Amino acid sequence: MITVNEAKQLISSMVKPLSPVSVPLIHASGMVTAEAVFSPIAMPLFTQSSMDGFAIQLKSIDAIMPIQAELPAGTSNQLELIEGHAIKVFTGGPVPKGADCVIQKEWVSQISNAIQVIQKTDEKGLNIREPGSSVEKNDLVVAKGTCLHPYQLAMMASLGINEVLVYPAPVITLIITGNELVKPGQSLHFGQVYESNSIGLAAALKSVGVNDLKIVYVRDSLEATSTEIKHALNCSDMVLLTGGVSVGDYDYVAEACKQEKVELIFHGVKQKPGKPLLFGIYQGKFVFGLPGNPSSVLHCFQQYVKLAIELMTGQVSALPIKAKLTEAYHKKPGLVFFLKGFIQEGWVTILPAQASYQVGAFSKANCWVELPAEASSFHKEQAVTVYLF
Numbered sequence: 001m002i003t004v005n006e007a008k009q010l011i012s013s014m015v016k017p018l019s020p021v022s023v024p025l026i027h028a029s030g031m032v033t034a035e036a037v038f039s040p041i042a043m044p045l046f047t048q049s050s051m052d053g054f055a056i057q058l059k060s061i062d063a064i065m066p067i068q069a070e071l072p073a074g075t076s077n078q079l080e081l082i083e084g085h086a087i088k089v090f091t092g093g094p095v096p097k098g099a100d101c102v103i104q105k106e107w108v109s110q111i112s113n114a115i116q117v118i119q120k121t122d123e124k125g126l127n128i129r130e131p132g133s134s135v136e137k138n139d140l141v142v143a144k145g146t147c148l149h150p151y152q153l154a155m156m157a158s159l160g161i162n163e164v165l166v167y168p169a170p171v172i173t174l175i176i177t178g179n180e181l182v183k184p185g186q187s188l189h190f191g192q193v194y195e196s197n198s199i200g201l202a203a204a205l206k207s208v209g210v211n212d213l214k215i216v217y218v219r220d221s222l223e224a225t226s227t228e229i230k231h232a233l234n235c236s237d238m239v240l241l242t243g244g245v246s247v248g249d250y251d252y253v254a255e256a257c258k259q260e261k262v263e264l265i266f267h268g269v270k271q272k273p274g275k276p277l278l279f280g281i282y283q284g285k286f287v288f289g290l291p292g293n294p295s296s297v298l299h300c301f302q303q304y305v306k307l308a309i310e311l312m313t314g315q316v317s318a319l320p321i322k323a324k325l326t327e328a329y330h331k332k333p334g335l336v337f338f339l340k341g342f343i344q345e346g347w348v349t350i351l352p353a354q355a356s357y358q359v360g361a362f363s364k365a366n367c368w369v370e371l372p373a374e375a376s377s378f379h380k381e382q383a384v385t386v387y388l389f
Contacts, residue, residue, distance in 0.1 A: 001268035003373070004303070004336045007279070010265055011304060014281060015311040018170060018237065022163045025153045030209050031166040032314035037142035039159050042132035047095040051127040054086040054108060054115055055099035058124060066114045071096060086115050095128055102127035135159065147315055167314040171212045173232035174201055177244040177253065178292060179220045196359075197242040197290075197297045204301050208309050220244060225256035233260065233282055237312065240305065243292030246276040253289040254278060262287050270373055271336045273356035274300040293356035299338050299368060302387060320370070323348035323386045329371070329378045336373045340365040341386065348386055365389070 020034030070088035081087055081098035107119035142152055181195035198215050218224045232239040244253040262280040269277045273296040278289030288305050290297045310317050326349045331337050340361040341348045350369055351361040370385040
């Protein structure tokens with residue numbers, strides 16, 4: 001077995017970003033840019049009004065000014081202001097040539113087809129947006145390696161950009177192993193249990209941007225497991241297996257991986273839960289064998305699978321935080337413990353029912369608490385590492 005840190009280092013050294021693809025902006029939220037994005041235009045592209053009002057020359061502000069015309073947003077008319085006149089303009093619409101101020105409509109009194117300014121100003125350029133005052137043409141607007149959020153996507157769309165080059169999410173096949181498993185909603189017979197890992201992992205994968213997920217079920221058989229791994233490797237960037245990864249008589253995942261020429265990088269990590277975790281590689285594709293118990297599956301996902309997906313998609317992993325224990329805790333030395341916890345305002349409580357098969361604690365848990373392998377006793381108020389769900 002290897003340590004938790006060694007396992008993470010091996011994954012980090014082997015997993016690289018997938019080949020970039022161009023995607024429409026509407027599908028790019030949460031994805032990471034594979035190249036820098038530069039503005040193809042100046043923004044605004046023309047002299048623009050930031051108010052509904054009247055374009056005038058300041059030197060005429062005390063005069064009664066006839067309304068020469070109007071320029072609504074979207075017009076292609078390019079007018080020149082006649083001295084002593086006003087042109088009605090609208091937010092986002094063009095400002096006529098020769099105007100040096102836009103007076104908002106609340107500051108004027110309209111008399112028939114003329115206006116008189118009742119709230120004076122001497123501010124040249126008032127309510128006028130100059131070309132390029134937001135973004136100049138060829139400005140860097142999004143750096144390479146940026147995880148795109150809605151505001152950046154809206155900005156790029158406003159510059160006329162409709163696609164962006166990003167690192168795609170991996171295509172993943174999830175293979176659920178086990179003769180004893182029954183899908184929720186069906187009746188249980190003696191010796192059977194409900195299968196929940198597909199639900200938990202599908203939700204976890206969706207939270208990191210994976211939407212192309214195929215789920216298959218296989219009985220405890222070396223031949224069947226090998227066949228499904230072979231099929232999955234042909235059509236996926238990553239293969240996840242749950243159950244059958246230990247050393248029992250009906251645990252076939254490791255042997256099936258070897259049979260399909262998957263190079264096992266490690267099999268076994270000094271941790272609890274998830275000690276039998278398996279990680280392998282086959283022609284640039286990655287395989288994780290996850291223990292079958294729900295706590296083990298979700299813990300191994302957060303610590304290792306999520307790390308691999310973030311590396312494949314160019315994302316930066318969120319750092320764990322520190323919190324103080326509300327109560328003392330004791331464990332056996334030798335393994336890193338990851339315990340279901342509840343964190344609130346900088347304090348974390350280690351919940352009861354920590355066995356990997358016990359799922360009740362998930363009704364309240366909102367984090368994993370990491371306790372180092374060497375230590376056995378942890379006192380109240382001691383700072384510990386916490387991974388938020």
